[in-house]
Amino acid sequence: MYCKCSVIIVFIFVSVYNTNAKSNFDMVFTNCTCFSEDPEKMLSNLKCGLSKSVKRPSFNIELQFQKPVTRFFVNMRIVLPRRFGGDFTLFNLSGIDGCSLLSNKNQIAFIQLGRKHMDQFSNVPKRCPWPKDVPYYVRGFRSDMAAMPAFNFESDMNLWFDLVVNQHKLIRGFIQSRVQRRKSHKTGAGEDLSV
Ligand SMILES: *[C@@H]1O[C@H](CO)[C@@H](O)[C@H](O)[C@H]1NC(C)=O
Ligand SMILES: *[C@@H]1O[C@H](CO)[C@@H](O)[C@H](O)[C@H]1NC(C)=O
Numbered sequence: 612m613y614c615k616c617s618v619i620i621v622f623i624f625v626s627v628y629n630t631n632a633k634s635n636f637d638m639v640f641t642n643c644t645c646f647s648e649d650p651e652k653m654l655s656n657l658k659c660g661l662s663k664s665v666k667r668p669s670f671n672i673e674l675q676f677q678k679p680v681t682r683f684f685v686n687m688r689i690v691l692p693r694r695f696g697g698d699f700t701l702f703n704l705s706g707i708d709g710c711s712l713l714s715n716k717n718q719i720a721f722i723q724l725g726r727k728h729m730d731q732f733s734n735v736p737k738r739c740p741w742p743k744d745v746p747y748y749v750r751g752f753r754s755d756m757a758a759m760p761a762f763n764f765e766s767d768m769n770l771w772f773d774l775v776v777n778q779h780k781l782i783r784g785f786i787q788s789r790v791q792r793r794k795s796h797k798t799g800a801g802e803d804l805s806v
Contacts, residue, residue: 634756635793638768642787643670648779653678655744659784662751670786672749680741683709683781686773691766701768709774710739728755754788766790 645659656675661668688703704722711717713736715726729735733749736742767789774782 638754
């Protein structure tokens, strides 16, 4: 129940503030690491890392299957680590049906938004099965901060995801990012910090 409520709250934030076209915040990625548990030899390639861009580092994921994936589940959680007090779990979803996620039939609006945004940076298929021997990627992902107005503060953000096939966490991924105030080219003197 807790996690569902968080998602709804985030979605309300998104809806209410979405009219603000511009954000003063950027998201830079600082770590992208994947692990795999592949006893059935499903994967023929898995690479996760950061891009070289110094200006705005992003993350890259490459993957390829050597067997078609007909059914899978996704777990996803986003945690904002805090120096004092407990870490804040923004959401923690498990057992999301992967096939409805691909075809964007997932019922959770927040997840739908994320899936649509992802299309600009990725060639993941639009439906199941996920064919074998095709190289898939997520590349140069940029967050649409205008659609994430809940983040009008600087924070680290840790995202964990699992891609579960036949009860195995075939891919376990960790993506670390930092939401930071956009560096202004104007002189700092008159800057409005109350955004
Ligand atoms: C990135 O995250 C992984 C997994 O938590 C960790 O093992 C690794 O040391 C991190 N790399 C850097 C450069 O922080
Ligand atoms: C997320 O949910 C899973 C299963 O529902 C639970 O085992 C895990 O402890 C939760 N993690 C966090 C950080 O809340």
